[in-house]
Amino acid sequence: MNSSNQAASTSFKAPDSSRLQLDEQGRLRHFLTTESLSKEILTEIMDVAESFSSVGNQAVKKVPVLRGKTIVNLFFENSTRTRTTFDLAAKRLSADVINLNIATSAASKGESVLDTIRTLEAMHADMFVVRHSDSGAAHFIAANVAPHVSVINAGDGSHAHPTQAMLDMFTIRRVKESFAELKVAIIGDILHSRVARSQIHALNTLGTKEVRVIAPKTLLPSDTDSLGVHVYADLRTGLKDVDVIIMLRLQRERMGGALLPSEHEYFECFGLTEEKLAYAKPDVMVMHPGPINRGVEMEAAVAEGPHSVILQQVANGIAVRMAVMTLTLGQNRAAS
């Protein structure tokens, strides 16, 4: 049983507002959640990411913009993909990167989060990229760092995963251009998904025509009604005429619980197959944050098929993280 992913864990005070992530001029100082950020800021992140996406074409895949800055990846929860892309993003910006896996580090010796932060600040860290199993952890750290330090939330409990949401928005925009005409369906475990929450906020702020969630009732949060989405319990009905499909990862560690009967039954009802895909628009995009459980969330033919943009999402993830790091650190420094 992996307790680190439990949605209900609340050892940090749940974040009440995102004011913390903006400076006095209303610019991004930390990046903690997509909630309550303006359309202008979300668009700015995507515009800057567009410029960073050409860095991968250079013979030297690096720009010197964050040269001399120290970025600490503080991962209190295991992650390979997210940490790797943050690591690569920081290195492409010429920053120095330290990867700290706290689960196997000082925390297990009883050092508090704040002690860890103070120690790293004393080493002149400029940015913390925080992944934690508790909702509100990145917010708590942002509220307690020195004024010159920026914090990026790389996933906190079931609360938010804003860089994943923004790389998905960026991937959609690079193909579809305008959100105003789009019907987007998010499919899977909405209840435990920090990604889904961040996506729904971003999609609505960017003016998406219709946001749908397709999930079994047991995997919907109690506050679904307040999220501004249309809920479907049937995959075929929900997929009708959608332009974008966002699959969520089903966390297998929860399969044993009462929320789901079996992987096989889940795939029967909510697994994406070519047959079900035919209900969506002919030019539908299929997205998934990875890693895919083939034969559970979708069949391999869909994941590797012509509608899939899963590998583009990975490349776009680096550009979006470069954009967020540069915007927060640049504006933070400029203000001080």
Place this chain on the structure above:
Amino acid sequence: MDKELTAIDIDEVIEAMADDLARYIKRKNMVDPLMIGVHTGGLWVAERLHQHLGLAKPLGEIDISFYRDDFTRIGLNPQVKPSHIPGEVESEHIILVDDVLFTGRTIRAALNEIFDYGRPDSVTLAVLVDRGARELPLHADIVGLKLDLSPEKQVKLTGPAPLALETNRN
């Protein structure tokens, strides 16, 4: 001075630059050079020069925002545009085009960015206006208009059509 500047026919200046550049390319035996314009004003000038010279290779464009030396002072320019250099830089003759040559810091950044794409055989700098007040040891090979202005004075190219020079009072 301000009135004289704004009245200058920029297209005429660019035509004269194109002639100078054509002679320069011939004299230096550059085969099939690659022209790169610096966003945004430099690109406007480069588009016209590229057309006048009838260069075979498509025009490249760079935005030097990620290479600036004042990031820690003023942060990121949010209007940053993607850089696009078509083809290889390696072993090519590059003609770098900007609108106004002032301190030289933009050109320093542009050279660094170009070298991150590869090692060119040569880089030639063409600018519409050299306004003086350099802070780095850089000079332009082709100059459309040479002005001797104090550092406080600002000159800006407005466009894209028509192109005109603008000055301000500080």
